[in-house]
Structure formats: structure tokens, C-alpha cells
Amino acid sequence: MVNFAEAAATFAPEMASNVMRLLPREFQEAFVQSPNVFMFFMSMGLAAVLVSVFWMLTGMGKASRMARIALRAQALKRSKDHRALVLIGEIEGGDHLLRQEMKEAVEDNFGLFSFEQNVQVDLFPIKLKVVPPRAHPETRRRIAVEAAEALERSAADVIVWGKRNFLGKLELRLTTLPSYGRVHEVQDFELGWRVGRPDEIVQRSLAFALARKARPVLHRPQDYKPERLQPIVESLDRMVDAHPAEVGDNLQLDILSDFASGALSLGERGGHIKWLTKALDARQLYLDKVDRTTDPGAWGAAQQEIGRALTALGEREGARDKLEEGAARLRLAMDALRSTDSLQQAEVALRALQRAEQTLQQRRRVGLRWPG
Incomplete structure (x- = not known):
């Protein structure tokens, strides 16, 4: 077996002697006169060289990464089309x-x-x-x-x-x-991704999170025809029913919120009454997880949609209790939304409240009896 300690002890003096012969005569004389001082300054010089080389290589690496990013971004910008x-x-x-x-x-x-x-x-x-x-x-x-x-x-x-x-x-x-006029924001969410065999629901959750930012649809579902909106709402319905543990709470709330908005839009515009019921249940579940003090905008928007769902159900079923509860929820929503910058949500709540109150007044005026 080779003894590295003995080999180093044998070759080290010879190597040091060869290195000293390569130095200028002034350095050799300085080493002979003050070897400790000479080695101190030599060590500092060598350290300075090594530090300089390290930062030079680091800078070259950063410059290389920046160049790669710039070239890739330029290529993507040139080939950009209508797709997200x-x-x-x-x-x-x-x-x-x-x-x-x-x-x-x-x-x-x-x-x-x-x-x-x-x-x-x-x-x-x-x-x-x-x-x-x-x-x-x-x-x-x-x-x-x-x-x-x-x-x-x-x-x-x-x-x-x-x-x-x-x-x-x-x-x-x-x-x-x-x-x-808006500030830069970053959204956080977690996914339980198993490399090699990721769950389908987790893959869909990732696609949903990116699609709602790249091509938002359900932030204003009333702008789109129900027949175009329904396939998206049905996809979200399946994700809400699955309620996967691998998807973080923040993203599950986004899924729940978008599904509730889409289902409510379908139900309000002549869709099956099941969409109103689903929207009401989903938005109530969402409301249970939102605190009015920390997020009054989200709380008020949820109350507004609950009120609209109850109002629409009350009109279809002729249920006075649902109309009255819907009006009460809409008043709560307006109180909460007044303290936020969600003026559009407050306006929607006001229109829905006026509609609910008008329906109640018309039934009282003409003396219609409520079913059951």
C-alpha cells in the first residue's frame, strides 16, 4: 500500500527547492533573510490571486446566464403569436x-x-x-x-x-x-407532485393556476356566453368534488371561488337550477374560510354572490324566505365592500338588492301567495 504521508515528506522539499529556483534572485535573498515574513506576503498574494480568480469565474458565470436569458427571451418574443x-x-x-x-x-x-x-x-x-x-x-x-x-x-x-x-x-x-397603476404581486401555492407519476388532479390544478392568470375567464363570467362557459365550470366542478389533499389551501380556495362564480353565472342566465344550488354551497364553503377583518373584499364579494344565488333561487321557487335572506346578505356585502376599492362588486350587489326588493314588493302589491 502506498503511504501518501511518506511520499509527500519525500517530494515536498524537492518541489519547494525547484519552485524557489524559479523565483527572481531578489525573492530568493528575501526568503533567506526573513523566511517567515516572505512566506506571509507570499500567502497573502496567493490568496489574492485565488479570490480574484473566483470572482472572475463567478462574474463570467453570471454573464453567461444573463446572455442565455436575453437570447432565449429575444427568440420567444420574435416567435410570439396569439397563444398564451x-x-x-x-x-x-x-x-x-x-x-x-x-x-x-x-x-x-x-x-x-x-x-x-x-x-x-x-x-x-x-x-x-x-x-x-x-x-x-x-x-x-x-x-x-x-x-x-x-x-x-x-x-x-x-x-x-x-x-x-x-x-x-x-x-x-x-x-x-x-x-x-398596480404593484407587482407574487402568488404562492403548493402541490404534492410525484415525479414520474404525478396525479391527474395535481396536473390540472397547475394548469388552472396558470390559465386563470394568463387567460382569465371567470373573473367576469357574465361577459361570455353560457355555452362557452359551461365546459370550464364543469371541469372545476369535478375538481371541487375531488378536493385533493395534494393541492394547497390557497389554490383550492381559488378553484372554489372561480367555480362558484361560474356556476352562479350559468344559473342566473337560465341554466339548470342545480348550478344555483352548487354556487350557493361552494360560496358558503368559501366564506367559512375567509375572515372579514383580514380580507373584507373577498368576504364582501362572497356575501354578494350568496345573496344573488339566494335571490335567483327565491325567484324560481317562489320562496319568500330565500328572497329575504338574499336581500339581507346583499346588504351585508354592500357594507363590507364600501370599505374596499371593489366598487364594481358593490355596484353589482346594489343592483341585485334592488331586484330582490322589487320582487318582494310586486308580490305584496298584487297579493300573490307564496308557495307552501
Whole structure:
């Protein structure tokens, strides 16, 4: 067996002697006169060289990554068409297979939650930080600005990035370009993604989260015809019934909220009465998970939709109790929405309240008897 300690002790003096012969004569004389001082300065010089080389290589690596990002963004911008463009950034703790599975999941399921069946998905070479939801707002804003710059350079609609924790769950972040006058925001959600065999419901949840940002439909369902809206609402209905544990609470609330809005729109515009019942149940479940003090806008919007659903059910069934309860819910919604910037929601609540009160007054005026 080779004894490395003995080999080093044998060759080290000879190597040091050869190195000293390569140095200028002034250095050799300085070493002979003050070997400790000479070696001190030589060590500092060598350390300075190593530090310089390290930072030079680091800078070259950053420059190379920036060049890759710029070239990729330019190529995407040149080839941009009418389709939604989704960027998937680096996933910390994940490999290329994970990102490829995410890409295929979005391509296969995007059309379930959007009027566009085709979507362009790109594995974008950018690495963004993943900070906790309770991190300092300025830190989150800077990350959102960096992500928005990538969106602007590539003319993309939405970008998602994140990390895979030690439990195997994906902690994902996504953002879009903010509207005029709005601040940059980052949405957080979790998915229990099993690499190699991800669940179908988890794949659909990822596609839903990206579709509602890239091509939002159910934020204003009344703008679309019921026959176009119904397939999306039915897809969400199946996801609400499944209630998968692998999908984080934040994303499940978004699914529940969009389904309730879509089902209510179908029911109000002549659809089957089951949509009104489903919308009422879903929005009530959503309301149980929202606190008025922390999010008065969401609480007021939920009360507004509950009131509208009860009013529509009361008109169809001739149920005075539902009409009266719907009017009471709409008054609660208006009180909550007055303290927020949701003026449009407050206006919708006011119109629905006027309709409910008008229906009640007409029945009293003509003396119609309520069924049962």
C-alpha cells in the first residue's frame, strides 16, 4: 500500500527547492533573510490571486446566464403569436424531468380552463429566489420585478418558479405583468407532485393556476356566453368534488371561488337550477374560510354572490324566505365592500338588492301567495 504521508515528506522539499529556483534572485535573498515574513506576503498574494480568480469565474458565470436569458427571451418574443405563453423557471431541488412533466401537464390541461386549447410553454433558463409568504414585502417585490422583467423581454403572459422541499412538495410562485397603476404581486401555492407519476388532479390544478392568470375567464363570467362557459365550470366542478389533499389551501380556495362564480353565472342566465344550488354551497364553503377583518373584499364579494344565488333561487321557487335572506346578505356585502376599492362588486350587489326588493314588493302589491 502506498503511504501518501511518506511520499509527500519525500517530494515536498524537492518541489519547494525547484519552485524557489524559479523565483527572481531578489525573492530568493528575501526568503533567506526573513523566511517567515516572505512566506506571509507570499500567502497573502496567493490568496489574492485565488479570490480574484473566483470572482472572475463567478462574474463570467453570471454573464453567461444573463446572455442565455436575453437570447432565449429575444427568440420567444420574435416567435410570439396569439397563444398564451407560459414560462417555467428553475425549480430548486428539482431536475429537468420535473420541469418537463410540468410543461406537459400545462399543455395537456390548459384548454380545460381557457377558451384557447393551445398554449406555448417554455422551460425558461432563469433562477428566481423562493422566499416564504411572510417574507418582507420589499424582498417579495424585488423578486416580482425581476420575474416581470423576464415576462416583458419575452412577451410572455405568466411565469412560474419554485422549489421542491424535503417532503417532495412543490412550493411554487407565479406572477404576471401588473396592470397600470398596480404593484407587482407574487402568488404562492403548493402541490404534492410525484415525479414520474404525478396525479391527474395535481396536473390540472397547475394548469388552472396558470390559465386563470394568463387567460382569465371567470373573473367576469357574465361577459361570455353560457355555452362557452359551461365546459370550464364543469371541469372545476369535478375538481371541487375531488378536493385533493395534494393541492394547497390557497389554490383550492381559488378553484372554489372561480367555480362558484361560474356556476352562479350559468344559473342566473337560465341554466339548470342545480348550478344555483352548487354556487350557493361552494360560496358558503368559501366564506367559512375567509375572515372579514383580514380580507373584507373577498368576504364582501362572497356575501354578494350568496345573496344573488339566494335571490335567483327565491325567484324560481317562489320562496319568500330565500328572497329575504338574499336581500339581507346583499346588504351585508354592500357594507363590507364600501370599505374596499371593489366598487364594481358593490355596484353589482346594489343592483341585485334592488331586484330582490322589487320582487318582494310586486308580490305584496298584487297579493300573490307564496308557495307552501
